[in-house]
Amino acid sequence: MGVSRRTLLGGAVALTGAAVALRAPWVADATAPTTTASPFTLGVASGDPTPDGVVLWTRLAPDPLAPDGLGGMPSRPVLVEWEVAADAGFRAPLARGSAVARAEDAHAVHVEVAGLRPAAEHFYRFRVGTEISPVGRARTAPAPGARVDRFAFAIASCQSRPDGYYNAHAAIARDDLDLVAWLGDYIYESAAVGVPGRAHLPAREAVSLADYRLRHGQYRSDPDLQAAHAAAPWAVTIDDHDVENNWAGDVSQVDDEPDNDPAVFRARRADAYRAFWEHMPLRRAQRPQGPEMRMHRRLTFGDLLDLHLLDTRRYRTDQDPKRPRDRARTMLGAEQRAWLTTALAGPTARWNALGQQVFFSPRDLTAGPATGLDEDSWDDCAAERDALRDHLVAARTPNPVILTGDVHAAHACDVRADFTDPSSRVVATELVTTSISSGGNGSARGAGDAALLAENPHIRFVDRRRGYVRNVVTPREWRADFQVLDTVSTRGAPARTATSVVIPDGDPGARA
Ligand SMILES: [Fe+2]
Missing domain, CATH: 2.60.40.380 (Purple acid phosphatase-like, N-terminal)
Known part of the structure; x- marks a missing residue:
């Protein structure tokens, strides 16, 4: 051409x-x-x-x-x-x-x-x-419909700078990737990094435009993060800490703070969005208008991969444990849900990824017969989650792979046609990336992980070290390498593969 x-x-x-x-x-x-x-x-x-x-x-x-x-x-x-x-x-x-x-x-x-x-x-x-x-x-994307033999991209999220060094970004920069999909928590509003001689840096929570700009400036000064940005294009979406922990819609997480007033919170969100946009390689279509910013969009890579980036914060029902988990609860909101379901039902590439924030598969976090769910997950909007899964089946969306951040631990899950029936068909795969640094070093297994895997047989893999997921996608298979680090306490530790999950074309599920 x-x-x-x-x-x-x-x-x-x-x-x-x-x-x-x-x-x-x-x-x-x-x-x-x-x-x-x-x-x-x-x-x-x-x-x-x-x-x-x-x-x-x-x-x-x-x-x-x-x-x-x-x-x-x-x-x-x-x-x-x-x-x-x-x-x-x-x-x-x-x-x-x-x-x-x-x-x-x-x-x-x-x-x-x-x-x-x-x-x-x-x-x-x-x-x-x-x-x-x-x-x-x-690298530019392949032409529409062009045959693509290989596409390599990382998914990553959650880089609290006070919690550790960005060794994962140094590894991402070395991986020769076509893309980095960033799933949220680029900054943490809650914690600043102390810098000698810079007493003005906010030790308190970032709330103003100047605060958010300073936080982005401080994070982005990191040489490993800069190297990861310079090595490949990024496709970014946003999560809670980019604004405030666990916010939902127009509702702040903290009921007794002044910004629980929706007007006050919207003004804060406008400042956070503005600083986010200023620091991200986003198109004008994503430029915020005050407290509104359209994050959901689709990136297409020839005939091989469609990546749908979602926003599971802006349009969702408030996380209020006192309210019933009824069918009206939403993670996506009506407009984003309609856009997504239409996109997934139309002509699509061979692999269809949903890049989003919170845990999609059910998780019973309580050992024994009782059930304990995490309200900051799709379990809080189970009817909408199940309807989206059923839509993937009904629309025959090829090879759905749900990509998740937020929880600071790597997981691989089978998404089953009936979550209550462990023998039902696997219809999609969920890959959850751990954090870049948030939470500090972590360990391969947490104290509750034996119970987690026993209670949730569709969760096939868990690892609580820091790192990212490197995906190598071909027409025959999707391979996810769960990259982990021994430490983020010192700079320069190499990443290695804890396990690889292979999803054959047309055969969903997380085979570790
Ligand atoms: Fe996070």
Whole structure:
């Protein structure tokens, strides 16, 4: 598919959405920041690849821990040039353009590049004045319907920075992946990391826009996290701690705090969403409008994989243990559920992944005849969960694989046609990634895991160390490598495979 350079450049100008004249690459007349420090302390990222493009992200922040959350930048707009090439040395440039970083966006830029070749490796970088960013790498998605022989992607979630080092991200950066699917808890609102000489860093919970920006700036300063972003495009969704622990809809978790007022909580969520969007490689379609942000969307990778990213926080019924678990309870909300069920019933790729947050399969957490369920899971909305599973069967959705985060432990589950009948047919597979760091080191088995596996025979595997899941998908099988770390207490520990689960094409279930 031939695309002229002129077309590429014209598209680039249109995509910046700003009245910036195109200029030759790396001309040093950009309105450079007055600081002498590099503005690229937060690295670069790419996201949401399509067959002809990808989002390129950076944020200018010579001092990402500046007390006002504005990264040490002046309030004026700054011109940022970007370049995409076929090689890391940028001898074969494919597209270039410029974008304006504005103070109201904390000087973040999101460039939606188009006109690239499908299923191709690309390299990108930014420049402001004489400062050049690190180089990132991004593969575009395969063309629609194109035969894809292999697609490798990680699922990961939950990176509480005070809890440990990002050794898992260093491993992800080395894995040569096509994509990282991020399932939520990019930051934790509850805990800051102390930094010598930076007494202003909020030891309290993040609640304001400046707080959330500072928290993102602090997390994103980590070199291993930056390496994982630079190595592959990410497709991100959001979970509770990106705003507040266990929030649901317009309801804060804490009944006796001022933000239990829905209007107060919506204002807080708007600030959290805004800082989240500023720091993520997301398209304009995901840009929040006040307290609203559309996270649910589908990414397609040729004929092999459809990845449906979901939001199980914004539209859900409040987690109130005093209310009955009736059929009206919802995790997805009507609009997202209708979108998902329509997508799963239409033409789809060979494998259909649902990237979402909370545990899908039932979990009886009480040993013995009594049943104890976790309200922050799909057990809290069991009727909707079972209806979604039945829809996968009725619509003959090929090879459904549910991808889950949130619980800080790796699991692999058989999703059965009847959860109350252990002999019923397995109709889907659930793969649950552990945390990157949240919870500290953990161990292969927890004290209650023998009982958990005995009470829940559809749970085939559990591991409570830190890590991620590396998925290698082919037309014949989906292999999930559960990658674990011995420690996150020191930086540099390697990841290794605790177990691999193989799902043959057309034969769901978690065979460890
Ligand atoms: Fe978490």
